[in-house]
Amino acid sequence: MWNFLHKMASPPHFYGLSAKMIPWLYAAGVVAVIYGTVAGLFIAPVDEEMNDGFRIIYVHVPAAYISMMAYMVMAVAAGIGLIWRMKLAHAVAAGAAPLGAWFTFLALITGSIWGRPMWGTWWEWGDPRLTSELLLLFLYFGYMALRAAIDDTAKADKASAVLALVGAVNVPIIHFSVEWWTSLHQGPTIIKEGGPGIHPDMLYPLLGMILGFTLLFGALLLARVRTEVLHRESRARWVHKLLMPAGEPG
Amino acid sequence: MPPLLDGFLAIIRRDLLLAWKRPGDILNPLFFFAMVASLFPLAVGPSPEQLVLNGPGVVWVAALLATLLSLNSLFLSDFEDGSLDQIILSPQPLPLLGLGKAAVHWFLSGLPLVLVSPLIAMTYRMPGEVVGIMMLTLALGTVSLSLLGSIGAALTVGLNRGNALLSLLILPLAMPVLIFGARTVSLAAAGDAVSAGIYFLAAYCMLALTLAPFATAAALKISNE
Numbered sequence: 001m002w003n004f005l006h007k008m009a010s011p012p013h014f015y016g017l018s019a020k021m022i023p024w025l026y027a028a029g030v031v032a033v034i035y036g037t038v039a040g041l042f043i044a045p046v047d048e049e050m051n052d053g054f055r056i057i058y059v060h061v062p063a064a065y066i067s068m069m070a071y072m073v074m075a076v077a078a079g080i081g082l083i084w085r086m087k088l089a090h091a092v093a094a095g096a097a098p099l100g101a102w103f104t105f106l107a108l109i110t111g112s113i114w115g116r117p118m119w120g121t122w123w124e125w126g127d128p129r130l131t132s133e134l135l136l137l138f139l140y141f142g143y144m145a146l147r148a149a150i151d152d153t154a155k156a157d158k159a160s161a162v163l164a165l166v167g168a169v170n171v172p173i174i175h176f177s178v179e180w181w182t183s184l185h186q187g188p189t190i191i192k193e194g195g196p197g198i199h200p201d202m203l204y205p206l207l208g209m210i211l212g213f214t215l216l217f218g219a220l221l222l223a224r225v226r227t228e229v230l231h232r233e234s235r236a237r238w239v240h241k242l243l244m245p246a247g248e249p250g
Numbered sequence: 251m252p253p254l255l256d257g258f259l260a261i262i263r264r265d266l267l268l269a270w271k272r273p274g275d276i277l278n279p280l281f282f283f284a285m286v287a288s289l290f291p292l293a294v295g296p297s298p299e300q301l302v303l304n305g306p307g308v309v310w311v312a313a314l315l316a317t318l319l320s321l322n323s324l325f326l327s328d329f330e331d332g333s334l335d336q337i338i339l340s341p342q343p344l345p346l347l348g349l350g351k352a353a354v355h356w357f358l359s360g361l362p363l364v365l366v367s368p369l370i371a372m373t374y375r376m377p378g379e380v381v382g383i384m385m386l387t388l389a390l391g392t393v394s395l396s397l398l399g400s401i402g403a404a405l406t407v408g409l410n411r412g413n414a415l416l417s418l419l420i421l422p423l424a425m426p427v428l429i430f431g432a433r434t435v436s437l438a439a440a441g442d443a444v445s446a447g448i449y450f451l452a453a454y455c456m457l458a459l460t461l462a463p464f465a466t467a468a469a470l471k472i473s474n475e
Contacts, residue, residue, distance in 0.1 A: 082468075135422050135425055138418075138421065138422035141418060142418045142419040142422060145415055146419060149406070149415055150409065155475060158472040159405050159472050162401070162405060162468050162469050162472065163405060163419060165465070166423065166465050167423065169461065170423050170426070174425055174426055177425065177429045177430055177450075178425075178429065180430075180446075180450075181433055
């Protein structure tokens with residue numbers, strides 16, 4: 001186990017292994033997303049209250065799920081990098097942040113589009129989930145801004161890792177406080193949670209989409225980390241060998 | 251090694267003395283606080299119902315912004331004259347020294363805000379018993395903000411673009427304090443129970459007191475490598 005981890009942590013080994021993994025992740029992810037899209041749009045029955053409008057959950061729910069998972073991946077990777085001084089972990093954290101921000105943005109946009117016919121407004125401050133997603137987006141912005149402001153990569157890694165960990169402690173508190181805040185001026189939330197059992201024909205495409213989004217996130221993350229590693233190791237010999245096989249002077 | 255509290259007390263004494271020599275640094279955030287609070291009636295309109303409704307939120311937003319304004323200079327002069335390196339190198343535990351700096355920051359920016367806030371509240375027609383609750387929430391909340399902010403100030407200390415960056419880092423993290431602070435005052439104004447919000451603010455304050463100094467210390471070491 002330790003041996004495996006040690007191998008994974010070495011950039012050249014990671015670079016080789018991830019090249020083999022990415023196509024499989026893409027293929028599996030695309031299959032799952034195609035199944036989820038087709039089944040979600042054509043097979044899942046029409047919702048009684050929301051008609052066809054509910055079908056946007058097949059994009060919205062997976063995006064919201066990934067937006068939070070990406071923050072967790074980022075914070076855990078940052079913690080590993082800070083504690084065990086593993087450079088690869090910092091590269092993972094750096095790669096996860098922009099992806100997480102984009103998925104958060106997607107969740108906000110789809111939530112807003114869903115809200116237009118359901119609530120009659122593009123934005124509803126009273127909905128705790130939408131509001132905490134917005135704050136999550138701000139947290140990503142802060143993290144990326146701090147990273148961008150520090151020129152030295154090693155320093156940027158460590159400083160942003162501290163911020164990611166402080167943020168990880170705060171995310172549940174923020175979510176809880178937003179929920180408390182909205183519970184005061186509005187009774188039960190507008191979206192009913194699950195309701196009395198979701199129909200399997202609606203549920204399976206959703207699970208397929210979540211699985212597909214997760215696999216695609218994994219593939220995109222690996223691709224980002226690969227370029228990040230190349231950039232960071234640009235002075236290492238293995239990178240030179242890889243990019244200039246003829247042995248020209250670097 | 252000298253006793254544990256020596257460095258802590260020395261930092262507090264030194265920072266208080268420095269502030270005493272430059273009183274403008276304390277007054278500026280206070281003026282800023284008062285000005286932000288007076289922007290709202292001018293921009294939104296002076297009708298009494300609106301003032302009563304918006305008062306708690308306005309006071310809290312103004313306090314948050316004023317605290318952020320003063321946080322930027324928390325480690326700046328120490329960084330510029332090199333004493334920050336000495337603080338980091340000292341054998342005293344760095345989290346405790348960071349806590350000392352945050353304590354002085356609260357004493358010089360948080361506490362004055364709490365003391366001035368009744369004046370603002372009065373212009374917003376806040377009744378007397380609500381003003382007491384507001385001061386309590388501000389007192390608890392500004393302690394948390396000083397501690398949270400010291401992490402951000404430590405992370406951004408050597409950076410040119412520190413000022414805007416600090417707000418970007420700290421504002422989303424400070425949201426729970428703002429929400430609970432402002433809502434609790436609103437609840438008090440509506441005559442509802444306020445204990446839940448006050449307990450939350452106190453709990454958050456304790457959490458920040460225990461964890462934030464360690465994050466600040468780690469951030470200071472990283473920024474000064």
